[in-house]
Amino acid sequence: MSINFAAFSNQDIIAALQAQVATGDVLTDQDTLYKYSDDQYSVVDQVVLPLAVIEAATIADVQAVLAVARQYHLAVITKATGTSVVSGSRGRSGAVILSLDRMNHILEVNPDDSVAVVEPGVINNDLDKAAREVGFFYAPDPGSKNISSIGGNVSTNAGGMSSVRYGVTKDNILGVKVVLADGRLVTLGGRTLKQAFGYDLTQLFVGSEGTLGVIVEITVKLSPIPMGTPLTGIAFFKDMADLAKGPGPCVVQVSTQPCWKRSTQQLWLLWTVLKARTTLTNTRRC
Numbered sequence: 001m002s003i004n005f006a007a008f009s010n011q012d013i014i015a016a017l018q019a020q021v022a023t024g025d026v027l028t029d030q031d032t033l034y035k036y037s038d039d040q041y042s043v044v045d046q047v048v049l050p051l052a053v054i055e056a057a058t059i060a061d062v063q064a065v066l067a068v069a070r071q072y073h074l075a076v077i078t079k080a081t082g083t084s085v086v087s088g089s090r091g092r093s094g095a096v097i098l099s100l101d102r103m104n105h106i107l108e109v110n111p112d113d114s115v116a117v118v119e120p121g122v123i124n125n126d127l128d129k130a131a132r133e134v135g136f137f138y139a140p141d142p143g144s145k146n147i148s149s150i151g152g153n154v155s156t157n158a159g160g161m162s163s164v165r166y167g168v169t170k171d172n173i174l175g176v177k178v179v180l181a182d183g184r185l186v187t188l189g190g191r192t193l194k195q196a197f198g199y200d201l202t203q204l205f206v207g208s209e210g211t212l213g214v215i216v217e218i219t220v221k222l223s224p225i226p227m228g229t230p231l232t233g234i235a236f237f238k239d240m241a242d243l244a245k246g247p248g249p250c251v252v253q254v255s256t257q258p259c260w261k262r263s264t265q266q267l268w269l270l271w272t273v274l275k276a277r278t279t280l281t282n283t284r285r286c
């Protein structure tokens with residue numbers, strides 16, 4: 001159910017959105033509202049329909065939506081692929097959902113500068129695959145890598161197994177373009193690791209979950225693909241001190257949960273060991 005504000009009718013708001021959003025679509029049919037309001041990963045069952053869903057296709061569309069929202073005092077929920085497990089991108093009464101699914105273009109993959117520039121709706125794995133075609137890869141690898149977007153990853157500072165070696169999303173983001181609540185577009189950060197002046201506003205947006213603005217373009221750092229063949233294995237350690245002696249340079253995931261009904265005293269360690277030569281080579285190249 002949508003709220004009717006005293007000063008503005010829902011028809012006025014939708015008409016304004018339709019007039020201002022030039023390339024994308026303003027959708028109000030019940031099926032679409034329901035589809036975008038729900039997400040299968042949320043712990044909350046209740047679905048609340050918004051006033052409209054806007055499928056933005058360009059930065060200008062995003063600017064238009066935020067400008068109209070400001071004019072009509074609307075809440076805007078930015079939605080990428082909706083894999084957030086905390087209901088961050090679900091529908092809300094009287095709000096509009098701003099979908100970035102269609103802004104899914106890889107704008108640049110540049111092996112010379114070790115960077116890529118993407119629209120927010122690009123799926124993590126698609127960027128990674130494109131980078132691998134030129135000898136690089138995109139390191140942040142949340143479990144949702146195949147289904148979540150780079151914009152969503154930045155907004156939640158997502159990370160996975162590779163974070164032990166390469167850091168989480170915040171460690172792999174060089175710059176962003178953001179549309180602020182009044183529709184203004186700002187560019188933060190850049191393409192280089194060395195950006196030592198002023199406040200680090202890029203990092204302010206990492207993990208901000210859409211509360212500060214809408215991220216519409218992202219410049220990411222790419223890493224060279226390590227040479228050699230990764231090996232996978234499982235090892236057991238009797239305590240943390242033993243684990244700390246460690247298996248050497250590797251990527252690890254540690255669990256203190258019992259594994260295959262073994263004693264809870266044991267620690268389960270799953271690791272992908274890079275050959276020593278590979279790790280050294282890779283370290284030099286990074």
Ligand SMILES: Cc1cc2nc3c(=O)[nH]c(=O)nc-3n(C[C@H](O)[C@H](O)[C@H](O)COP(=O)(O)OP(=O)(O)OC[C@H]3O[C@@H](n4cnc5c(N)ncnc54)[C@H](O)[C@@H]3O)c2cc1C
Nearest residue numbers: 080082083084088143144149151152153155158159210215
């Ligand atoms: C099977 C599965 C495995 C997962 N594994 C991991 C994991 O290993 N590590 C981990 O960290 N998380 C994990 N997650 C959680 C989830 O995948 C991440 O939070 C992911 O980064 C969300 O991306 P999304 O594209 O789905 O964003 P959404 O869920 O659509 O949005 C997430 C939040 O960011 C905001 N947002 C999205 N895009 C933008 C934008 N462009 N500008 C501003 N705000 C925006 C939304 O409003 C919302 O608040 C997992 C989830 C699932 C379902």
